[in-house]
Amino acid sequence: MLIHRQTDIAPSEITPPRHWRDRRALVQAAVAAGLLGAAGQAAARNTSSQKLTAKQSPLSTMERATPYELVTSYCNFYEFGTEKADPARTAPARLRTRPWQVAVDGEVRRPRTFDVDDLLKLAPLEERIYRLRCVEAWSAVVPWIGYPLAELIRHVEPTGNAKFVEFTTLADPQQMPGLPSRVLDWPYVEGLRMDEARHPLTLLTFGLYGEVLPSQNGAPLRVVVPWKYGFKSAKSLVRIRFVERQPVNSWHKSAPKEYGFYSNVNPNVDHPRWSQASERRLGDDGLFNRRRPTLMFNGYGDQVAALYAGMDLKRWF
């Protein structure tokens, strides 16, 4: 029932995972041969050497994964600067990802501060290839590695008062050169309703492309919520708190008319300043570049639409 239907994907869009499993070797060969541009070379240097293995999940999309070099060099991580290239340029040298602790607390019977290496072992790792749709109308396809957030939720035993989960991410001016800019009210905060947080698609994520998360993609752990705009997928988590009231998420706080709490991908609800009806896929540049129609719930409607039955999604955007 959870398997995504693949009806309208052309065979040329599909690449079996083994085609990128040897990516590191390919990238190194490309660097040696002088074939990569500056961004690709920077991304190749930022490659973390730590592999992370996981079993393939049937919840993966069959779409072709966006090249590693793009996923790791075109990033949104405002704590490291607001230009897409800033995080890849500054985060790898500055973000200290060990030791790293995550407080899991609030309305739970078993609150606990986890070392990230213990959290990593809490449940079997899976590789999930998900579409990522940024609110800025670009998209990507990323092979993430993690396990359902539901596993952690079960472990800490939420009380009946837990109605939402609030994610708080690192805000350390020593490590993050973007913090002096007041573009957002740091720390970056996001939130989900309890049923969204427990949904099997919501992934507590430790890696991508067969290795631990590069710093610019939210090391050492982040959440990935594939049916929502990318900003819900908070990076570099330090706290996961269970609360009774709906959290005030950072983007909503900064521009409440532009960003809601739910932020479900919805081609029928435009951003006040641009259309959300279509998107550009990272890596689709050049001759055959075309905009793609954006899919309701980013194409995950079969799995998640029931969460919002009866809700006016124009109001609860």
Ligand SMILES: Nc1nc2c(c(=O)[nH]1)N[C@H]1C(S)=C(S)[C@@H](COP(=O)(O)O)O[C@H]1N2
């Ligand atoms: N802490 C934090 N998390 C964040 C962001 C951010 O600026 N800070 N940007 C968000 C946005 S807008 C997007 S689209 C995704 C991008 O993830 P990626 O760079 O790994 O593709 O991360 C999200 N998580």
Ligand SMILES: [Mo]
């Ligand atoms: Mo985004």
